[in-house]
Amino acid sequence: MKVITHKEVAELVKPCTTLMIGGFLGVGTPEGIIDQLIENGVENLTVIGNDTAFEDRGIGKLVKNRLCRKVIVSHIGTNPETQRQMIAGELEVELVPQGTLAERVRAGGAGLGGILTPTGVGTVVENGKQVMEIDGKKYLLELPIRADVALIKAKKCDYYGNLVYNLTATNFNPLMVLAADMVIVEVEEIVPVGTLTPDEIKTPGVLIDYVVVSGVK
């Protein structure tokens, strides 16, 4: 793990990158990293996340600043700009049921070839997918998903990069850490190694490539 500045993060994330970004309506999203991507105008991004949050928050800010080519999310209802760009044909939106998205990300990080879920059977979500019957019940084969870079938010880490999340800001973050080639984490503070108990560490630092501290440019 290497501690870097926000400016250095933006240099690591090139245009046309596929990103996974943690957060649920902006809660648990690395806002500082997103602001830096906007400042640097990193465009043509494909973003995988729970939702497109709000126009002034989280992934919503990337959409508002027209930096996304495609978003793969479960919900866009709180961001009118996403709907506007989608209807105008300026932004591709792939809607995925939230539980399916979580499992696809998990599968991507767990070395699995896909997952079988009953969610979406018989609905438009089924279109183009393989339906499998197991013990008389129908399931959709949903494929794993991975990204070039995961942008993660954690409450704090130590100098090994061991992560501690906070309350409902956890959401997709621990899953996305495992499903990207490069992992960049924004934390609120870095604490000495040994001050975190083994039990409170939810993601081992060995999986983390870079850490930035919120507010430290």
Add this chain to the structure above:
Amino acid sequence: MPVDPKEKIARRVAYELKEGYLVNLGIGLPTLVANYIPEGVHVYFQSENGIIGMGPEPEKGFENKDLTNAGAGFVTALPGAMTFDSAFSFILIRGGHLDVTVLGGLQVDEEGHLANWMVPGKMVPGMGGAMDLVTGANKVIVAMTHTAKGEPKIVKKCSLPLTSVRRVDLIVTELAVIQPIDEGLLLKEISEETTLEEVLRLTEARLIVSSELARF
């Protein structure tokens, strides 16, 4: 004093919640159900963004930016609460561990199918967790107004995209309590403020009127 339709619905839904249940309330009208849990009944509220033991909105000045509900509104964590990641949250939902989900609806039809996530060409919010909730919860309760701008929402066949092909368990409106069964939609209760004729007139779907029709 006229009865507020949303309060009427929330109060009736709350009556369905039993001791020890794990319950997920959707954003909007379903959230109101938490205000009317019968005295002495203790239930656990789960929210798909990753918490069991979610409590009410905190007083001003006590908000925690990392403690929210699925609508990004500030909440509290009751003693004994636990937070977790999104995969675990949907394991609870899909894996048969969630006793009840209460969701809003745009349409429900004679087969008990719910449509509540998009109006093609008009409103595409996305399904969020709704498809998993309706597919996976042990009991699905639809809490919605009986009509929208005078148009029936309980219809012969949903014209809007379905949320799931799983039959919902109960429909509660300000006028009626309806249980989808094999034969169709069983009208079990009508409100004190309505008549059977009015309920039938405001419902497009065929209703089977229970021989033990009750009032609520």
